[in-house]
Amino acid sequence: MSSHDSENCDICQLEPYEEFRHTCLHECIDLNKTLMETYKLGHWPRWNYQMDDATLIFSKDGKPQVVCEMQVVGSTEGDTWEWSWGNAHLPEACRSRMCVVHELGEEKDWDRLKTLFLPNDEYVGWECASIANHLLGGIGAYRCPDSDSKRDDNLVDAVYVAILSARYVD
Secondary structure, three states: OOOOOHHHOOHHHOOOHHHHHHHHHHHHHHHHHHHHHHHOOOOOOEEEEEHHHOEEEEEEOOEEEEEEEEEEEEEEEOOEEEEHHHOOOOOHHHOOOOHHHHHHHHHHOOHHHHOOEEEOOOOHHHHHHHHHHHHHOOOEEEEEEOHHHOOOOOOOOEEEEEEEEEEEOO
16 A cells, blocks of 8 residues: 555645646656656666566666666557556556555546546556656656557557666666
């Protein structure tokens, strides 16, 4: 369970949903800037995620450089976004804390947070990742693209994660 107290969080008290979403997006943009500067995530030539232990690893020459604890927020495939909180195909470890998103959606009656599948566009993944990152107290969000999925509309299937912590590997 998350320790986030949405009842006492100024951001979570914002209405309507669009204002909440906008604030979470800008919060995540700032966090991502710091995350990228601190851990140089755009610098490492390779990344991979380990769903069973909820880690995202950035490496160089086959050697891990940065290890991040993460939660899978959701994924895009074709014209659809799917929240991880309802995706039983994902290991529990990488989605166990995502129930806070659904719970806030139910509490606020915000369909975008309580509906398992949403229409995909170029923004939905970052929107959902930013909201989850806020609710989980994350340090940033990351998009793990499927390079084999680029389509005519330039959308790429991807897994979006909230990064909860990061560390350099000694």
